[in-house]
């Protein structure tokens with residue numbers, strides 16, 4: 579007898595075809611910088627999954643290389659918006675939430691914030707642009723932001739390896 583807890587893994591929702599290249603557990607290293615801070619390196623795990631519904635789940639955690647001290651984490655969803663557009667909603671414990679929208683070209687997603695929300699005590703972030711590009715079993719991403727009163731500048735660049743198919 580099957581119960582609700584014994585269901586087969588769900589089939590990928592048909593609307594996710596163009597962003598399915600993001601699926602998987604990805605692990606690797608990145609470099610951070612910004613005009614107002616010292617450059618730094620970090621380790622990262624990014625899990626992109628699905629539940630059969632028309633969105634991808636997005637869960638990221640990072641740590642300092644060497645010490646393993648936890649750094650930034652964020653969770654969110656990637657939503658397809660037609661065949662060649664997608665939306666990212668993401669929440670960060672630093673008091674920042676982003677709504678990003680943009681384009682899917684082959685295995686590259688480029689999104690820019692249409693809204694950044696910050697809590698009263700969060701650092702000021704005005705605008706974010708993120709790219710995610712898959713090269714075979716690698717996922718490369720960049721994040722540029724306008725924050726701390728500065729014009730848009732690179733904050734993050736990482737290359738992650740596919741550890742587990744999604």
Ligand code: HEM
Nearest residue numbers: 610614615618620640649650674701702703706725726734
């Ligand atoms: C891989 C993810 C990330 C890592 C490892 C990371 C790491 C860091 C580190 C180490 C600093 C400097 C120390 C500090 O202020 O805590 C920093 C500063 C900052 N980060 Fe990130 N960050 C990440 C993602 C983000 C994202 C997604 C945003 C915004 C959308 C963001 C916005 C900022 C801001 C506004 C600062 C402050 C700069 C300053 O104080 O002048 N970070 N980040």
